[in-house]
Amino acid sequence: DPKRVSVVSAIHASLPEEHDRVTGIAGSFERTIEGIKNVLSLRIPVEIKQCVSAWNYKHLPIFPSFLLEKFGPQISATIVGMDFCGMDLDDINKVAIGYRDMAPYIERMLDCVDELRHKYRAFPRFSVCDLPLCPVDPYYWKYYAKSSRRELAQYSAPSVNTAEFKTSFHVVSQCDTFFKACSECKVNSLCPGARRTAYEFFGEGE
Numbered sequence: 001d002p003k004r005v006s007v008v009s010a011i012h013a014s015l016p017e018e019h020d021r022v023t024g025i026a027g028s029f030e031r032t033i034e035g036i037k038n039v040l041s042l043r044i045p046v047e048i049k050q051c052v053s054a055w056n057y058k059h060l061p062i063f064p065s066f067l068l069e070k071f072g073p074q075i076s077a078t079i080v081g082m083d084f085c086g087m088d089l090d091d092i093n094k095v096a097i098g099y100r101d102m103a104p105y106i107e108r109m110l111d112c113v114d115e116l117r118h119k120y121r122a123f124p125r126f127s128v129c130d131l132p133l134c135p136v137d138p139y140y141w142k143y144y145a146k147s148s149r150r151e152l153a154q155y156s157a158p159s160v161n162t163a164e165f166k167t168s169f170h171v172v173s174q175c176d177t178f179f180k181a182c183s184e185c186k187v188n189s190l191c192p193g194a195r196r197t198a199y200e201f202f203g204e205g206e
Contacts, residue, residue: 016030048071060109065116083197084197107136181204
């Protein structure tokens with residue numbers, strides 16, 4: 001029953017070569033686009049998720065237009081901060097990008113969302129998660145969503161480098177306002193904060 005199902009799918013970049021670079025599979029970009037269109041044709045709601053990295057952050061401003069062109073105005077999207085869980089330091093150094101460095105590109109992306117919403121009534125839902133409020137102008141905070149701290153009874157996902165699924169029980173979001181300055185911030189209760197692994201990598205300097 002399409003009314004009881006929704007699908008979340010990752011598109012790692014609006015450029016095919018960048019998406020395929022992340023997945024490590026040539027042609028995965030085109031297959032992902034085709035698969036999403038097939039799901040949409042069944043009237044099943046789809047949310048596109050993109051994780052911000054050093055490989056794609058400069059392309060964020062064109063991402064909303066890309067989504068509109070490929071999937072139409074009813075597509076939803078979430079931009080998320082990266083979780084470095086399970087990655088070694090060399091790999092983290094390749095993809096990590098500071099919050100202040102990505103902020104201008106996030107603002108330009110959200111300007112584009114504003115424009116497309118006004119012009120085409122696009123994006124019933126467009127949000128930014130797992131990224132702190134402070135690097136961007138408060139005007140854009142309306143797009144930021146704080147992760148629920150509600151406990152998940154069960155969470156299952158593929159294990160790293162295997163086809164087997166790993167299941168965890170009683171899982172709580174690992175995104176919060178971990179930085180020391182956050183404890184004194186007036187909007188702490190509204191801020192999505194950062195992934196714990198990102199906080200551990202960047203440290204207080206960020």
